Amino acid sequence: xxxxxxxxxxxxxxxxxxxxxxxxxxxxxxxxxxxxxxxxxxxxxxxxxxxxxxxxxxxxxxxxxxxxxxxxxxxxxxxxxxxxxxxxxxxxxxxxxxxxxxxxxxxxxxxxxxxxxxxxxxxxxxxxxxxxxxxxxxxxxxxxxxxxxxxxxxxxxxxxxxxxxxxxxxxxxxxxxxxxxxxxxxxxxxxxxxxxxxxxxxxxxxxxxxxxxxxxxxxxxxxxxxxxxxxxxxxxxxxxxxxxxxxxxxxxxxxxxxxxxxxxxxxxxxxxxxxxxxxxxxxxxxxxxxxxxxxxxxxxxxxxxxxxxxxxxxxxxxxxxxxxxxxxxxxxxxxxxxxxxxxxxxxxxxxxxxxxxxxxxxxxxxxxxxxxxxxxxxxxxxxxxxxxxxxxxxxxxxxxxxx
Amino acid sequence: xxxxxxxxxxxxxxxxxxxxxxxxxxxxxxxxxxxxxxxxxxxxxxxxxxxxxxxxxxxxxxxxxxxxxxxxxxxxxxxxxxxxxxxxxxxxxxxxxxxxxxxxxxxxxxxxxxxxxxxxxxxxxxxxxxxxxxxxxxxxxxxxxxxxxxxxxxxxxxxxxxxxxxxxxxxxxxxxxxxx
Numbered sequence: 001x002x003x004x005x006x007x008x009x010x011x012x013x014x015x016x017x018x019x020x021x022x023x024x025x026x027x028x029x030x031x032x033x034x035x036x037x038x039x040x041x042x043x044x045x046x047x048x049x050x051x052x053x054x055x056x057x058x059x060x061x062x063x064x065x066x067x068x069x070x071x072x073x074x075x076x077x078x079x080x081x082x083x084x085x086x087x088x089x090x091x092x093x094x095x096x097x098x099x100x101x102x103x104x105x106x107x108x109x110x111x112x113x114x115x116x117x118x119x120x121x122x123x124x125x126x127x128x129x130x131x132x133x134x135x136x137x138x139x140x141x142x143x144x145x146x147x148x149x150x151x152x153x154x155x156x157x158x159x160x161x162x163x164x165x166x167x168x169x170x171x172x173x174x175x176x177x178x179x180x181x182x183x184x185x186x187x188x189x190x191x192x193x194x195x196x197x198x199x200x201x202x203x204x205x206x207x208x209x210x211x212x213x214x215x216x217x218x219x220x221x222x223x224x225x226x227x228x229x230x231x232x233x234x235x236x237x238x239x240x241x242x243x244x245x246x247x248x249x250x251x252x253x254x255x256x257x258x259x260x261x262x263x264x265x266x267x268x269x270x271x272x273x274x275x276x277x278x279x280x281x282x283x284x285x286x287x288x289x290x291x292x293x294x295x296x297x298x299x300x301x302x303x304x305x306x307x308x309x310x311x312x313x314x315x316x317x318x319x320x321x322x323x324x325x326x327x328x329x330x331x332x333x334x335x336x337x338x339x340x341x342x343x344x345x346x347x348x349x350x351x352x353x354x355x356x357x358x359x360x361x362x363x364x365x366x367x368x369x370x371x372x373x374x375x376x377x378x379x380x381x382x383x384x385x386x387x388x389x390x391x392x393x394x395x396x397x398x399x400x401x402x403x
Numbered sequence: 404x405x406x407x408x409x410x411x412x413x414x415x416x417x418x419x420x421x422x423x424x425x426x427x428x429x430x431x432x433x434x435x436x437x438x439x440x441x442x443x444x445x446x447x448x449x450x451x452x453x454x455x456x457x458x459x460x461x462x463x464x465x466x467x468x469x470x471x472x473x474x475x476x477x478x479x480x481x482x483x484x485x486x487x488x489x490x491x492x493x494x495x496x497x498x499x500x501x502x503x504x505x506x507x508x509x510x511x512x513x514x515x516x517x518x519x520x521x522x523x524x525x526x527x528x529x530x531x532x533x534x535x536x537x538x539x540x541x542x543x544x545x546x547x548x549x550x551x552x553x554x555x556x557x558x559x560x561x562x563x564x565x566x567x568x569x570x571x572x573x574x575x576x577x578x579x580x581x582x583x
């Protein structure tokens with residue numbers, strides 16, 4: 001099958017959607033399909049052979065922050081050329097509502113179009129204003145995919161219609177086979193002597209995410225830390241992610257600051273080893289999550305998970321069966337649950353066990369097959385993707401369009 | 404006098420273009436519904452065929468075989484207005500037979516059973532998918548057709564009002580379990 005994938009965000013900037021598209025493309029190439037990814041990228045960025053650059057994304061203020069988007073005459077022309085040269089059986093557009101390549105591709109193409117909705121942002125003012133334009137473009141999508149039941153619900157509420165839920169994929173074995181790193185493990189885990197207890201009790205708690213992004217929830221974890229350390233003084237908190245480290249520990253009493261270790265940005269391999277090493281992974285995110293891929297990664301690596309009870313997280317954790325949930329933004333509840341889990345190796349082993357069974361449904365072998373099912377459903381009996389001549393409107397209708 | 408006339412003319416042309424664009428949109432939606440309906444038909448037929456194959460293969464016990472054969476046969480032969488009911492009954496029959504994981508294991512162990520089990524799993528996953536895509540297209544076309552401009556100017560022409568396909572398509576638990 002010839003598959004065209006449209007990525008709305010810059011390939012140069014690492015992000016969840018970009019990683020998802022990279023893994024998806026590589027999975028399909030591995031199965032012998034022909035894949036081309038159209039993505040915004042700087043001209044001097046080295047790109048994998050399957051990525052076609054749609055030009056540099058321009059930073060513009062959009063929806064309350066500065067977003068790097070592709071639009072305008074040149075980008076539209078590149079999209080049309082890519083569609084024309086690719087002769088795809090199906091195109092898969094990610095985030096079709098962002099005013100970037102996704103929307104442009106939607107306008108320019110006809111034929112089997114699959115779209116994945118990643119975010120579940122509350123409806124923005126811009127989207128209401130552009131509703132009529134958006135609706136006309138979104139009507140062309142033959143199959144909509146939402147990454148979680150929560151994302152599907154917001155999609156149905158805001159845009160109408162329906163979508164199938166296919167979660168984001170993770171290479172489970174990559175995480176499951178990673179080698180733990182002794183300096184990230186607790187003493188008990190290193191010597192594999194279970195138990196502990198008493199005043200010497202400790203354990204390592206892991207957190208991955210932007211330090212200076214409050215929605216990732218590090219401040220909540222910092223508020224809970226004194227109580228955790230009071231109960232288990234040898235606990236260490238390991239934080240991986242970008243941001244201002246000094247600012248992050250400001251609210252913490254000076255004598256406790258040494259219990260927090262910052263690792264900075266870590267690579268994929270290090271992330272897997274990190275998750276294999278910690279005794280407890282905490283995801284205190286306060287909102288803005290539509291899926292929670294990090295929880296799936298943590299479960300793949302066999303880390304017991306404690307997460308805030310966001311809708312998306314509750315779903316990934318099977319309503320609390322595959323990992324524990326605490327009341328969102330409640331530092332006391334987080335501290336109580338963390339202390340209880342660190343003191344109970346039996347419960348952690350149980351979570352580890354359940355997590356690694358539960359997580360199989362997020363493996364690429366399952367998720368990729370489901371996405372391929374969607375492709376096959378929409379291409380059955382339909383013509384291949386082509387540039388939509390009706391989209392040029394006036395010229396075509398008056399017979400003035402050039403070939 | 405002439406400028407007014409020109410403005411009226413411009414306005415008329417603009418309205419005409421807008422209506423023509425809307426008619427194009429509607430046309431595209433109807434084409435999408437046709438494609439989605441064809442895909443749904445194909446998936447339903449595939450599911451009924453695999454079920455029938457399984458029922459006549461002798462892998463299952465006689466009672467289960469008869470139940471599945473009856474349901475699959477009825478689903479394939481149903482008249483258009485009976486189809487939703489017949490396909491729902493096939494879903495129920497499949498759920499009754501494949502309620503336990505052991506039953507699926509039994510099919511897998513038979514010669515060629517691995518293949519059949521995979522085909523059936525795929526079919527029961529794809530029917531709800533195809534149905535959702537179909538009903539999504541129907542919903543979009545309905546919303547547009549209920550709009551004043553479409554009703555007043557009869558932009559939909561003689562195309563029949565699109566109907567969604569309503570059925571019970573819940574897959575059997577033993578086949579839908581993704582964690583295995």
